[in-house]
Amino acid sequence: MQVPSGYGVHPQNYIPPSGHYPQGPGKMTSLPLDSQCGDYYSGLYTVPTQNVVTSNTANQQPGAQHMYGRGPPAPHIVGSTPGSFQGAASSTSHLHTSASQPYSPFVNHYSSPAMYSANSSVASQGFPSTCGHYAMSTVSNAAYPSVSYPSLPAGDPYGQQMFTSQNAPTVRPVRDNSFSGHSTAIGHPSPLPPPPSHQYHQQQSLSGCSTLSWSTSGLPSTQDNLVRNHTGTLATASSNPTNTGASSTRTPPAANRPVEPVASVTQPSELLQQKGVDSSSTTSSASPVPNSYDALEGGSYPDMLSSSASSPAPDPAPEPDPAPAPAPSAPQPSKMAKPFGYGYPALQPGYQNATAPLNSAVPPSSPGYSGFQPYAQQYPGMNQLSSSLGGLSLQSSPQPESLRPVNLTQERNILPMTPVWAPVPNLNLDLRKLNCSPDSFRCTLTNIPQTQALLNKAKLPLGLLLHPFRDLTQLPVITSNTIVRCRSCRTYINPFVSFIDQRRWKCNLCYRVNDVPEEFMYNPLTRSYGEPHKRPEVQNSTVEFIASSDYMLRPPQPAVYLFVLDVSHNAVEAGYLTILCQSLLENLDKLPGDSRTRIGFMTFDSTIHFYNLQEGLSQPQMLIVSDIDDVFLPTPDSLLVNLYESKELIKDLLNALPNMFTNTRETHSALGPALQAAFKLMSPTGGRVSVFQTQLPSLGAGLLQSREDPNQRSSTKVVQHLGPATDFYKKLALDCSGQQTAVDLFLLSSQYSDLASLACISKYSAGCIYYYPSFHYTHNPSQAEKLQKDLKRYLTRKIGFEAVMRIRCTKGLSMHTFHGNFFVRSTDLLSLANISPDAGFAVQLSIEENLTDTSLVCFQTALLYTSSKGERRIRVHTLCLPVVSSLADVYAGVDVQAAVCLLANMAVDRSISSSLSDARDALVNAVVDSLSAYGSTVSNLQHSALIAPSSLKLFPLYVLALLKQKAFRTGTSTRLDDRVYAMCQIKCQPLVHLMKMIHPNLYRIDRLTDEGAIHVNDRVVPQPPLQKLSAEKLTREGAFLMDCGSVFYIWIGKSCDNNFIEDVLGYPNFASIPQKMTHLPELDTLSSERARSFITWLRDNRPLSPILHVVKDESPAKTEFFQHLIEDRTEAAFSYYEFLLHIQQQICK
Amino acid sequence: MAFTFAPFSYMLALLLTAVLIFFTIWHIIAFDELKTDYRNPIYQCNTLNPIVLPEYLIHAFFCVMFLCAAEWLTLGLRMPLLAYHIWRYMSRPVMSGPGLYDPTTIMNADILAYCQKEGSCKLAFYLLAFFYYLYGMIYVLVSS
Secondary structure (H helix, E strand, O other): OHHHHHHHHOHHHHOOOOOOOOOOHHHHHHHHHHHHHHHHHHHHHHOOOOOOOOOHHHHHHHHHHHHHHHOOOOHHHOOOOOOOHHHHHHHHHHHHHHHHOOOHHHHHHHHOOOOOOOOOOEEEEOOOHHHHOOOOHHHHHHHOOOOOOOOOOOOOOOOOHHHHHHOOOOOOOOOOOHHHHHHHHHHOOOOOOOHHHHHHHHHHHHOOOOOHHHHOOOOHHHHHHHHHHHHHOHHHHHHHHHHHHHHHHHOOOHHHOOHHHHHHHOOOHHHHHHHHHHHHHHHOOOOOHHHHHHHHHOOOOOOOOHHHHOOOOOOOOOOOOOOOOOOOOOOOOOHHHHHHOOOOHHHOHHHHHHOHHHHHOOOOOOOOOHHHHHHHHHHHHHHHHHHHHHHHHOOOOOOOHHHOEEEOOOOOOOOOOOOOOOOOOOOOHHHHHHOOOOOOEEEOEOOEEOOHHHHHHHOOOOEEEEOOOOOOOOOOEEEOOOOOEOOOOOOEOOOOOEEEEOOEEEOOOOOOEEEOOHHHHEEOOOOEEOOHHHOHHHHOOEEEEEOOHHHOOOOOOOOEEEEEEEOOHHHHHHOHHHHHHHHHHHHHHHOOOOOOOEEEEEEEOOOEEEEEOOOOOOOOEEEEEOOOOOOOOOOOOOOOEEOOOOHHHHHHHHHHHHHHOOOOOOOOOOHHHHHHHHHHHHOOOOEEEEEEEOOOOOOOOOOOOOOOOHHHOOOOOOOOOOOOOOOHHHHHHHHHHHOOEEEEEEEEEOOOOOHHHHOHHHHOOOOOEEEEEOOOOOOOHHHHHHHHHHHHHHHHOOOEEEEEEEEEEOOOEEEEEEEOOOEEEEOOEEEEEEEOOOOOEEEEEEEOOOOOOOOEEEEEEEEEEEEOOOOEEEEEEEEEEEEEOOHHHHHHOEOHHHHHHHHHHHHHHHHHHOOHHHHHHHHHHHHHHHHHHHHHHOOOOOOOOOEEEHHHOOHHHHHHHHHOOOOOOOOOOOOHHHHHHHHHHHHHOOHHHHHHHHOOEEEEOOOOOOOOOEEEOOEEEOOOOEEOOOHHHOOOOOEEEEEOOOEEEEEEOOOOOHHHHHHHHOOOOHHHOOOOOOOOOOOOOHHHHHHHHHHHHHHOOOOOOOEEEEEEOOOOOHHHHHOOOOOOOOOOOOOHHHHHHHHHHHHHO | OOOOHHHHHHHHHHHHHHHHHHHHHHHHHHHHHHHHOOOOHHHHHHHHHHHHHHHHHHHHHHHHHHHHOOOHHHHHHHHHHHHHHHHHHHOOOOOOOOOOOOOOOOOOHHHHHHHHHHHHHHHHHHHHHHHHHHHHHHHHHHHO
16 A cells, blocks of 8 residues: 555654654654545444444434433433433333332232341331332423424434444444435534535535645645555455535535546445455454444443544534634644644544644534533634634644743733643644544643753642543444553554554553554555554544453442442431432433443431342342441342343332431431441442442441531631541552442432541542532422432443553653542552543553653553443543653743642642641642743843743632632631542543632623524524623623533622523513522523533533522622622632742742 | 670670571561662562561560660660651651551652662661670679
């Protein structure tokens, strides 16, 4: 093949002496790869259309879209939902029918004396007969309230299969015609894009290569190669039908299609099929095709195939952005627009080469993929930014924009109008395209200093922010017999390795030269040898491998879920059981898992109750263990039961549970013993334990005393008891972690419950923590609603079991400290009993050896986990960053958001190990030190002013925001549990969510216009500019929306326009708005529609679905709103300007 | 020449210091393993924690012994370490069992480095102490 020969001829180009791949021939090698890569996928996944399995490619994609976009209130988004949508629907109806059955017979059963008595201390008891009434009809109603998917084309055969996409093995119905069906599905929901760009995309998608030309200007030969490639080889041609077919139905201006792809539509399907067979048999020679495809798709990755099916698919999302930005530069093929092309670059061949701005709309593959819409949508603003900011950061510019000195005290409007985006590493374009998405992997310094001394001089934290298990839209999944890794450091082969020749590659982390294994030499696409650099592993910085049995210590475990529920008086009073049981009933079929999925329930007050749900029983049996000092399992075998075999019993139990304890007088809570029992129950398999607790544990092991002194809540001095009171929970968590069991804690408590101690159970077992202060199902409806939404997400999101994550980095760098929920098993290995898509991690790094002999450093995280389908998988992310030797370059590359998040993590550690005031001082010092260090490098500036490089201009603001966080604030009344929970969130939230929490976004929403609006699922979403968080921006005439991540506030000014109040809130005037309002009514007015679509858009894909509070100007709740206005002065804290002056003073000292 | 308490305490100290040196070497090896090898920190802490208190007690025992023997100089040399031990044990993480090392924090690079440094400093101190006791024993025996 042409390209490899070019490659072979210039091997030295691939060994970057200085790290940057040289432009020119070297570039040629990598550019074509992209298109090859795309072809590879299409070859691999889509082609054998007659083969039932592969056709999933086609329906997968739309499935994913709709599912994401239109899934009622988002969350079944992710989960590898067992069963198809059809299945789900039918089961719902099944539910319904079963619900309508009279339950009275059961009641009799329940109240009949139970038969189990194994042991003297095991008292058995029937279900109280109070459960005679079941409000079951709600189940079916609530399950799919908005299941109608209106925008689906009527004739679309995939309207329902799409829901199956998660679950390839169960449904594989699609046939040859899948392409058209597929495309209609795609095309329909996408809003009508501006025609010119549309065409333009189309072309790209049709022939990925033809558009290459302008990005590779000066490399005509490349294009030639590609074109020949395209027409000549069978493999590439085979991918075309997909593209053309899809785009032709989708886009009106079909006439513009180049001729050759059209021709290739007619490619005989035998060929295609044969091709598919071939390609698959090369990757995994042992298994027959369907199996390997099964394997590829089994684990709920609707996205992984999109690269093949869908060159056209990704287009719609970027297109709909007319962009609030003027940004004419956006679609320009110039370098200016490039810097933000980091989305999922390598996946879309021609596509990404063509338009950087398009790439930037990262996971856009579906117009309806609401999950990632926020990101995609905000890019327009970013494009504008990029053209001014990122473009300048290229080498060509002498003074990058990020280094422009900003006088902080002079500049009033420091906050940009559009959301802040991650800076793009200053790499050459090829590497930049290959680099990992900043959503998964960010570094605080995108230019790594060469030495520790230089880092010390810059006074900035160096570390990584990870979101490794994020829900992705595009993920190449690789099945192959040998996973190619470096022999000495075990790094996975990645796009940043260099191939010395066709037989050897050099590890980019330890620089060892390795052999390329025989299998890797074979390129399944071209069926030729000698193109190892075209394998998907080398084309994508985020890939997933299906691991062989070498990566298993034991057979992959099934998904096992255990629910441990507090049923003491307090808990019954709070009424969470109803919500939980109902959520569970609704989502029982969507729990990620396969046919082996097991589930169990335990309840506890002063005794521990087990439920025997063994198949064959006529009703659930309750077994009570009252010996809490030495807990044992009454019937170890029948407490965790197969979800499908015992489904009826489980449903019975869930229906009965809320009413079983209504008359309880038991106030004690034996949480510790219950957890011990849960541990015993889970140890043989591992899995997830969800604990619901409503009060301080008061009995048995792990009992806790109240440690909070309410008078100290607003103390400015010492905040005590941030650490655990006992190590019971920590030790138990470590035991759990050792048995691959994670404990997730839901704390629903009205009084102090010592979260600092309880949280340990989740922290060290890689669980997650949810906290609902003053939860009550009727008195506090907003919390109840929040719990409901959180549960929905929690139960259906993806999950990985028995996971470990290893983080490797280039020799010379080393991991210093890890932040997040896990157990550190060795210097670079985190043990994660469970991994959830909402878990974020942070890593502090230090430079141990000088990096003088390299110009690039790489970081690689490898997450090895068992999917809910029982597959062992490895998800690998690789990030590549340049090394710089000058202080100015270090400052130019600061990622201020990442830095602030890392600092927040460090401050949490500091406040627990030392004291809160230490942590606060450290935060202030971080600003003072870095700004004064910067000031000393720029000598020509007057020293009276507070100067920061543009990259750091938001640093003081964010740090001030941190100081005013619940976690770190002093002087304001903060309950200890609230504070500790805020700390837990800082530790385990991924960066995107954490930033919202630290620095909320404020928008004015009473004058929303369609100017600059974006289109999401045929909805128009207005894009109001960001306001700074200061009361000076609030006018009495306005209404403002504050997005704090987990909560939204709408503040209504006193003299707010009555039209707005009437049109949006549904009340005639300000006075009639109620004090507690948590929903916007669905009114049929333009402004209401705008406001609601904006809020829905903001809400999409948050792990904690935000609740909405409407705050009137004069209501007592307004303090909550005002405490987030962090630029303002409070009694206990500086205003932003005062804070700047304070810093300036500190610097001058 | 009477065999008094002072030479006896020196001899005993000599023997016990050998034990301490053994403990410290064990400690150093354990941390080295943690840093380089893939040793499970839980296991490692379980082996390290039981020897922390004996080491501290042996050292405290010396101090009492030298106090009784009225060897003020030796006692003075030992006091700082005793104080350090007390401080170290007071500021240990929340633990129910005896010991110092918490498997959840021990992999932190700072703590790891600190413990390694502590180990080598102690080894040096105990080695010097060993020779000092040898000298002290002979000196006391000769002078009495």
